Every structure is written in C-alpha cells, then in structure tokens.
Amino acid sequence: MPRTQRRRAALVHPEAEEIDLLDVLHALSDPTRMTIVRTLRAEPERACGTFPVDVAPSTLTHHFRVLREAGLIRQREDGNRRWTTLRLEDLDGRFPGLLDTVLAAYEAPAKPVGPEGGVT
Amino acid sequence: MPRTQRRRAALVHPEAEEIDLLDVLHALSDPTRMTIVRTLRAEPERACGTFPVDVAPSTLTHHFRVLREAGLIRQREDGNRRWTTLRLEDLDGRFPGLLDTVLAAYEAPAKPVGPEGGVT
DNA sequence: ACACATGTACGATGGATGTCGAAAGAGAGG
C-alpha cells in the first residue's frame, strides 16, 4: 500500500534552541547551500525554483532539506510553490552575529592586495 | 622501492590568502576537530598527544591534517613531538571575527533562558 | 477533465569521510 497519501510531510523544522552549531557549519560548508543562504540574505523570501544555482531540481530539494533540518531556513507552502526564508531571528538569537560574520567572510577576497596580477 | 624516505612530508600549509571559508567551515563541523580548535584557543601551543579527545592516534593525525590543510592550524616539529598552534592572526586577518564568533556560538547553551533549572 | 508547471520521493552511484589496527620512522635515554 502506498504511504504516499501525505507527500508534504509537514516540513519539520527544529526549534530555535535545538539548532546545533556543527550542523549549521556543515550546512554552510557546501557551495550550493552557501549560495542559497546568500541569496536569501539579500531577499526576504524566494520560491524554490528561483535560486541561481546550477543543479538538478531533486538535488536542490536535498539541499533545502539539509538547510531546513539544520535550522537555517524555514519553508512554507503556498499553493504549488514552496517559499523559503532565512531564520534570521532564530539564528541570531541562538548564535549572535554568526550568520553575518560567516557571510561577510565569504565575501572576503582571496587576494587582499594583489595589484601585480602575475601568476608567477 | 620504498618512497618512505621522507616521512615528515614538510607539512604543507596554505597561505593566509588562500584559506577557503568553506574548507574552514567544513573543518569546524566535526566535533573532534572543534574540540581541538577550542583547546588550542585556550592554550597557545600543544603537543599532539595532549588533546582531550577520545580517538585513536591515527584518527587524530587525520583530523590534524584536515585542520592544517584548511589553514586553521600550524604544526611545527620539535624533536619527536609535533607542536600545534592556531593560526589566529592569519584567520582573523582573512576572516575578521569569524573564529571568535564561531567559538562563542559553540559555547551557546541549548536553552537560552533557563534560570529556573526546571525541565518542566 | 486535461495538460502543464512546480517541486518531492525514491533509488542508484561515485566519491569523500571518519574510524581503526598494524607497521614503521624518528628521536630520547639507557
């Protein structure tokens, strides 16, 4: 018997107090997920299919689950679309300054001073 | 022919400008490595075998390599011992405030407000 | 009702990862 009667499995999110730092770090250590989080940081809410990533839809779903279960994003359903938001307040309440510091670090240039441009 | 003539393979460390944030986050997302970094944050330098971790020596070596190649630690040899230090200046120069923020976040209690002590 | 769009679930797959035990190199000390 197909237990597919409830495909949208109620989207379990961890409580704010239950967010684990190591899970957060692991979630952020993937380039695709980092792109998702950075995009979300710039825009408040976004539909799943509108992220500037270059992976298959099913892969995107996987990354969303990792981010969701780590407590980084929240997803809500609206009709056929699934909207995603960053859990900014929860994150910042639990780990003050962490997200901004990490995102700022990601923007840090690889070459702080490199006017020569020579690969040598 | 045994290529074991040079067991101490010169301990390659990345340059400060080449430290990759995603590698750093991944390195920190392991509990054993997080313990190593936290211990190093409290003490300036430590020998390999003196970390409060509960893994086999070979596993410890593996974690040290991950941390070293991510640019988090620096290792130098002194006789038979290998001393390990955190690359605080390099890290903070490249990603200002990152390490302290992450370590502070790790100290964050799971229950933000709980002076009552009741699990209720 | 039908087709289409959006997104998920499932299964497979190749690669990375954490873990260990056994063997060995390098230095210190007898």
Add this chain to the structure above:
DNA sequence: CCTCTCTTTCGACATCCATCGTACATGTGT
C-alpha cells in the same frame, strides 16, 4: 645498540554525501 615513546603512513572498512534520472503528487489554468 636496544628499547621506549610519539606520531605518522598505509590499507581497510562502513558510512555519509552530493548528484542525478525517473516517477509521482499537488495546484493552476484552460
């Protein structure tokens, strides 16, 4: 020289992980 300690390398192994294709569930619009 021999032994002991510290640490590494190697090989093995089980697990996790990112990725994809295919099939399907749900909603929208005609």
